[in-house]
Every structure is written in structure tokens, then in C-alpha cells.
Amino acid sequence: MNLNEDFLEEEDYFYVGLDRLRFICCRCCSRYTPFLFHLPPSEDLANFAGGLQKDQLTFCPGCLPQAKQLLNFYSVADESAVLNFRLIELMKGFEYSNPYFRKYARLPRLLITIDSNANSVNFNDLECLEPSLRLEKLQHLLPQIHRTDNMKYSGLQEILDVLTVKSREIRDFYNEQKIVPASTSTIQNTICTYSNDATQDMEESSKHSESQNNNESTQVLEPGPTSYIAADSRFKLTVLSSDATHVCDICLLSEKNSLKYGEFIEKQQQKRTLRCHYFCLLSGTYISQKGGDKAGILGFLLKDINDSFKMYRDKICSYCNCRSAAIKCCETNCERWFHYICGYKNNCLTQFVGAFVSYCHEHHPVRHDEPHEEDDLCWICWEAMDIDNPISSIRSICEPNSKEASQPDIAWYHRECLQRFAFEAGYYFKCPNCFDKSFADHARLHGVFVPLRDASWELEQGAFKNIHKRNCTAEDCKLANARIGRKRTQLVGCKACGGGTMHMECAGVDDPNEFICAECMDATFIKLF
Structure with missing residues (x-):
């Protein structure tokens, strides 16, 4: 399952990113689930289901039409799994809205068609299990032919092609081999078999990855929402995974999070290799950017970076008491120095506009005239804003379009939600509410880095083929x-x-x-x- 660890999220929320339609999901509710029902093309059923395409009839257990309705559109055998009410009820409740939700993202999808047969299974043992155990047993309930990895596809057409081929394989499996699905008495043995197979697959995949790493010295990984640093061969840069154990040569810290601290980049030199968080590079008070766009690291000459070490190597961070604090609060008479990582955690602010000045938690100029309530929602992820914080909470500069009484008077955004949006949109970053592009400067003043590059959807290879x-x-x-x-x-x-x-x-x-x-x-x- 080719899902990068850095993409995975601990919490589920409605995902509005570009990948929303690149994973197999329910075509009715647009949610994701470990259990998917894929039905043959049908114009009548498509109209009945609410205007779907006749060849895109993929449903979660909750949206699957009832048995009596399916019998109006198909000639289905009585033993078909799509008619088994008890099976469908057991598969409900595992739907989620974010394709990168860690709890389910790595689970294979269990694809069920009208040819699937589950009537020989005794469900009594499954109904009494807690959800986590029931999910595990359901995942191995049907023969292995039903299992497909949760993968990211190029779009709906590729998903349709994959489902069509898979459905044909399932039909041939039952019609030609006449294999009877495992009963609950053999489920435990099946689980062990699949677990051993999965372990072997993972080991082989790991060996293959190691072989690739040895053969590709300039391999570029994509650990963040979207790699916004030019990974072009002209720049001779490598974006490292968050699993890399190297420390940043600027802050001397090893923690990595591309969304919060920028990509962890590597630049090969003749005698040594320079590695650093991109935001540490941008925010360093005494790190000059004197080169052109293609010189050094995007304008930061390696000589200037090395020369800057003597300016801050002995400076102690005001928050963690460790050395190599590269950022100094720009407030007059303030002597606080800090690492970008520590500043991020302690409500410091770097403004990614002009000279990229930084402020400590006491002197940052951002204030909320009208603080939001804890239960106010972010207009991007629709999760609660929590306690008002002028650094992590950003107010829109416009009024919401909706005049409904239930809507708040002000639109609020989590800083991290805006940062994720900025990484994806690049030049096209604008206010999520009124679509005003001047909002980009407002976001930069509040600590959001807006990369000057094309949107991620325009950089994908073959995006417009x-x-x-x-x-x-x-x-x-x-x-x-x-x-x-x-x-x-x-x-x-x-x-x-x-x-x-x-x-x-x-x-x-x-x-x-x-x-x-x-x-x-x-x-x-x-x-x-």
C-alpha cells in the first residue's frame, strides 16, 4: 500500500484536498470505507441512486440500495453477498472522510460484487465482537480475490478501469473455480495465512526500496502534503523523508514536520553535505539570501550559510535552553533567541513577507479584536477552533457570503489548514471564503508560507494529457x-x-x-x- 507515512493523519475530518477523487470511495456520499460494493453498469440504477454515472456504481455499506431494489435492476442469485442483510449491517460503521486517516488508510479494500458469495458464513460469532475485532475478521471473511490495496490513482477513469478488471476476476473466480467462502470456523487460520503473506510482501517491498535507494543517489521523496521546493535536477536538491535521522545543520534539532517546519532538504557539496529545515533557512536572522533563484539553495549561497553559523552557534534558545538558536526577536531591546521549531511551539511568529522578520511570543504584533469561541469551526476542515490563539487561529479579512442566522459573522481558519492549502495552491492561493488573492499577504503576515510556484495539480506528470x-x-x-x-x-x-x-x-x-x-x-x- 503506497501511502507515505507523512501524509497520514491521526484524526478523521472531511478532506477537501486534490486527492479526494483519487482513492476508491463511495460514489454517493464520497466517503471511504474498507468495504466497497461495486455493481455492473446500469442506467436505471444510476438514476435511482441520484444521478450517478451508470458505470460508477460503487457504494459503501450504508449507501448500497436495499436487496428488493437491487432485484429490480439485476438478476442476482439468492446467495449473493449484496443481498445478505446481516453481512451489510456488520460492515457499516467503518466509513471515514479523510483518505489519509491513519486508522483505516493502510487497510486493504474488500471489494464485493453481485458474484460474491457469503451465505455459508455463520455471522453469530461476528455480531458479538467489538468493532475493532469485527473489522479484523470481516477483512478476512471472503476469499483473497476480493482484497485490493488502498492505492492512489490518477483519477476516476483509472479507478473505473481497476474496478472493472477486479469485478471480472471475482466473477471468474466464482463461476469457474466454484470456491466456497471460508466459514467462521476457518477465519482464524485464514487471518494467520494472510498475515504471513502480508509480512512477506512487506519484507520484499522493503528489500526493493533499499535496492532502489542504493541505485538512485539523487532520489527525491515527497514527505509533506506537496513538495513545494524545486526538486529539479538543476537545483541538485533532495527532499528527505521525515524518517531520516539527520539533524538540521542550522538548528541542530532532528524533529521533522514538513507542514510546520518546511521540507527537510539536502544539498550536496564537494567536501560535505548540508541538511536543514527549509523554514529554518528562511527565518534565520543572519542567513543572507544573495544568490539568484538557481544558486545555492534557492538563492541562499552555501558560503553565506556556513558563515552565518558563527553568528548564532553559541546562542541559547529561550525555550529549550539548547544552542544554535538562529532566530532573534526583531523587537527593539528584546534579547530572546530561539529555534524555528521551538518558536512554532511557543507562539512565536515569522512573517514570510519582506525581510522575513520574527517575533517572540511576547512581542508578536498579531491580536484578535474579536476572539473566536472554542466551538467556532475552521472554514477549511470544519473542526473546532479550540481556545483562541492569535498565532494558530487566523481570521478572514472578509465577511462570510452566507447571511443565514446559523452562520457566524466571521470566518476563521487553523493556521495549519491554511498552510496545507498554500502548499497545494502556490500562485493560486486565495481566500477560501471570498477568493480574493490579496488574502495571501494577510496569511504571510500571520506565519503562513505561500510558495511562489505553480499549483500542485499543474505540476503532476501527465496531469493534462x-x-x-x-x-x-x-x-x-x-x-x-x-x-x-x-x-x-x-x-x-x-x-x-x-x-x-x-x-x-x-x-x-x-x-x-x-x-x-x-x-x-x-x-x-x-x-x-
């Missing part, structure tokens, strides 16, 4: 040999993304401005149109 396709992408093109020039053979692109080109005949539209491709025809995304 479908836009440049000038052939019909319909699965069964009706006009593969049609004469070019007729109106119905005109190729039209999706009005949302410009991709997914189809003949107007294949798309079933008369107006070329009304075509929406399958990837954009999401139950939630379609509301924008």
Missing part, C-alpha cells in the same frame, strides 16, 4: 469509421476540464458546450454546473 487527446474516448465509439466533417462526428471536450474528448454522437449531446466527461460527472462536483 487527456486535454491533448484528439480522439474519441468513448468505450464503444459509434463513429470509429465515420466520415470527418459531419456535425455529429465533431469532437467536443468536457466543459469542466477540457479533456475526455468524444464525438457529439457518442457523448449524446447536441450542444458542444454541454458535455461533461465521466471524471467530472461526480455526484458532488456536478453541483457546480
Whole structure:
């Protein structure tokens, strides 16, 4: 399961990032679950389920249509798992909203189709188990053919292709081999078998990773929400994983968190290697940036970095009492020195604009005229803001658009939520409420680093490959040999993304401005149109 440890979250919250549609999820509620029901394409069922695409009928246990409804659309055998009420009820309650929620993110998905058979299982032993044990046993209830890793895909089309192939394999498994699913009496043995297989797979994966590391001396990892430092070969930089044991050469601390302290970067020199937190580099009071964008580390010359050591190596951090505190409070007559990491933990502030000055907890200029309540919600993650803190809580500079009585008068954001948004958006960072780009300067003054780069979705390799396709992408093109020039053979692109080109005949539209491709025809995304 290729989920980077640094992406995983301890808490579940509704995920609004770019990866929302890149994991297999329920097409009705857009939530994720270890148990997924994938049904054959059906126009009637798609309309019944609320306007889904007929070939994207993937449901969580809570959204799966009832047995009597499914029988109206399919000819399903009585022993099919999709008709087993007790099984479906046991699989409910494990849904979550963040694909990186650590509790479930590494679990394989259990894909169930109309061909799956679970009627030979005795559910009495499962119903009395606590949720965690029940989840473990349910994960190994059906034969291994149903298990698929929780992976990140390029988009909805790739997910659809994977599910289609997997469903065909499940059908062949039952129709050809006539394998009977394991009963509860054999579940424990099955769990042991799968555990041993998983351990062996992990060991082989580890060996493969070590082999890759030995062969690729300039391997670039992506430990944070999105690597915002240019990892281009021209810069000769490496972004290290948070698992790296190296200490930062600036603050001499080993703690790493790309969201809070910036990526941990490595620069090879002739005689030694320089490693540091990117925000330690930006915030260092006596670290000068004299080079061009491609010199040293994004303008910080290695000679200047090395020369700055003598200015702060003997300075003691006011918070942890350790040496090499590179930041001095810019308030006149204040003698506090601190590490960026310690400052972050103790309500210090670095303003990522102008000269990038820093303030200690006592002298920072940020104040809230109207403090928020503990139960006020962040307008990005919709979690409680907790105790008012002018450093970790950032107020919008506009009024909310909604005039409903239930809505607050002021929009609030967690600093970390805004930082995650800034890493993703780059140049396109704007107020999440009113979309005003001037909000970027307001965020920088409150300690949010907004990278000057393209948005992450524009940097992905092959992100726009479908836009440049000038052939019909319909699965069964009706006009593969049609004469070019007729109106119905005109190729039209999706009005949302410009991709997914189809003949107007294949798309079933008369107006070329009304075509929406399958990837954009999401139950939630379609509301924008």
C-alpha cells in the first residue's frame, strides 16, 4: 500500500484536498470505507441512486440500495453477498472522510460484487465482537480475490478501469473455480495465512526500496502534503523523508514536520553535505539570501550559510535552553533567541513577507479584536477552533457570503489548514471564503508560507494529457469509421476540464458546450454546473 507515512493523519475530518477523487470511495456520499460494493453498469440504477454515472456504481455499506431494489435492476442469485442483510449491517460503521486517516488508510479494500458469495458464513460469532475485532475478521471473511490495496490513482477513469478488471476476476473466480467462502470456523487460520503473506510482501517491498535507494543517489521523496521546493535536477536538491535521522545543520534539532517546519532538504557539496529545515533557512536572522533563484539553495549561497553559523552557534534558545538558536526577536531591546521549531511551539511568529522578520511570543504584533469561541469551526476542515490563539487561529479579512442566522459573522481558519492549502495552491492561493488573492499577504503576515510556484495539480506528470487527446474516448465509439466533417462526428471536450474528448454522437449531446466527461460527472462536483 503506497501511502507515505507523512501524509497520514491521526484524526478523521472531511478532506477537501486534490486527492479526494483519487482513492476508491463511495460514489454517493464520497466517503471511504474498507468495504466497497461495486455493481455492473446500469442506467436505471444510476438514476435511482441520484444521478450517478451508470458505470460508477460503487457504494459503501450504508449507501448500497436495499436487496428488493437491487432485484429490480439485476438478476442476482439468492446467495449473493449484496443481498445478505446481516453481512451489510456488520460492515457499516467503518466509513471515514479523510483518505489519509491513519486508522483505516493502510487497510486493504474488500471489494464485493453481485458474484460474491457469503451465505455459508455463520455471522453469530461476528455480531458479538467489538468493532475493532469485527473489522479484523470481516477483512478476512471472503476469499483473497476480493482484497485490493488502498492505492492512489490518477483519477476516476483509472479507478473505473481497476474496478472493472477486479469485478471480472471475482466473477471468474466464482463461476469457474466454484470456491466456497471460508466459514467462521476457518477465519482464524485464514487471518494467520494472510498475515504471513502480508509480512512477506512487506519484507520484499522493503528489500526493493533499499535496492532502489542504493541505485538512485539523487532520489527525491515527497514527505509533506506537496513538495513545494524545486526538486529539479538543476537545483541538485533532495527532499528527505521525515524518517531520516539527520539533524538540521542550522538548528541542530532532528524533529521533522514538513507542514510546520518546511521540507527537510539536502544539498550536496564537494567536501560535505548540508541538511536543514527549509523554514529554518528562511527565518534565520543572519542567513543572507544573495544568490539568484538557481544558486545555492534557492538563492541562499552555501558560503553565506556556513558563515552565518558563527553568528548564532553559541546562542541559547529561550525555550529549550539548547544552542544554535538562529532566530532573534526583531523587537527593539528584546534579547530572546530561539529555534524555528521551538518558536512554532511557543507562539512565536515569522512573517514570510519582506525581510522575513520574527517575533517572540511576547512581542508578536498579531491580536484578535474579536476572539473566536472554542466551538467556532475552521472554514477549511470544519473542526473546532479550540481556545483562541492569535498565532494558530487566523481570521478572514472578509465577511462570510452566507447571511443565514446559523452562520457566524466571521470566518476563521487553523493556521495549519491554511498552510496545507498554500502548499497545494502556490500562485493560486486565495481566500477560501471570498477568493480574493490579496488574502495571501494577510496569511504571510500571520506565519503562513505561500510558495511562489505553480499549483500542485499543474505540476503532476501527465496531469493534462487527456486535454491533448484528439480522439474519441468513448468505450464503444459509434463513429470509429465515420466520415470527418459531419456535425455529429465533431469532437467536443468536457466543459469542466477540457479533456475526455468524444464525438457529439457518442457523448449524446447536441450542444458542444454541454458535455461533461465521466471524471467530472461526480455526484458532488456536478453541483457546480
